[in-house]
Amino acid sequence: MTHPVPFGIPPAEEKPAATPRSAMVYDPELAPAPDPQGDRRVMRILAVLTVVLIAGLGLAIYVRSHASSTQKNTVNAFLGDVRDRQYTAAYARLCPGEQASLSATAFASSLQAAVRQGHGLNSFTFVSGRSSQLIKGGPASAPVAQADARLTNGQSTVITLVLGSSGGQQCVVSGERDLFK
Numbered sequence: 585m586t587h588p589v590p591f592g593i594p595p596a597e598e599k600p601a602a603t604p605r606s607a608m609v610y611d612p613e614l615a616p617a618p619d620p621q622g623d624r625r626v627m628r629i630l631a632v633l634t635v636v637l638i639a640g641l642g643l644a645i646y647v648r649s650h651a652s653s654t655q656k657n658t659v660n661a662f663l664g665d666v667r668d669r670q671y672t673a674a675y676a677r678l679c680p681g682e683q684a685s686l687s688a689t690a691f692a693s694s695l696q697a698a699v700r701q702g703h704g705l706n707s708f709t710f711v712s713g714r715s716s717q718l719i720k721g722g723p724a725s726a727p728v729a730q731a732d733a734r735l736t737n738g739q740s741t742v743i744t745l746v747l748g749s750s751g752g753q754q755c756v757v758s759g760e761r762d763l764f765k
Contacts, residue, residue, distance in 0.1 A: 655729040656710045658747055658754040663731055666763060667705045671695055679748045679755040695763060702737030705763060711742070726757060
């Protein structure tokens with residue numbers, strides 16, 4: 585039974601139970617004041633990381649474009665020698681491992697046979713160079729370059745050459761045998 589409250593005296597209000605504080609909520613009474621030096625330190629670290637990232641991207645783009653121009657020069661020189669029927673010069677652009685598996689005489693006679701069949705190289709255009717591609721049955725990865733070619737019989741084809749390095753110079757590792765067909 586409730587007791588009547590005398591007139592004019594309000595009933596006592598119950599205080600709500602205190603809500604437990606979560607560790608994930610910022611409480612200015614419990615947390616230390618923010619450290620402005622710490623904020624500046626974080627900003628400096630982020631600025632340095634940003635500069636390093638931009639410099640790394642710039643270096644990667646430079647290396648990629650330099651590799652591509654080296655590949656383009658190698659492919660243009662090799663295919664130019666084949667087109668101009670300078671088979672000795674083209675053979676000299678093969679890597680030593682490829683030269684060991686194919687004699688200069690066999691190389692030249694195979695290209696001459698291709699010319700007699702109308703499959704000689706008439707013209708070409710360097711299309712692309714990739715700095716690295718996995719090679720089945722060969723090195724783990726190697727630079728690869730492609731050229732669009734027009735043969736003496738008017739047909740078009742794509743020539744893919746795998747490139748390597750010997751004595752500080754780029755050379756053709758494989759792909760030249762497609763010119764024999």
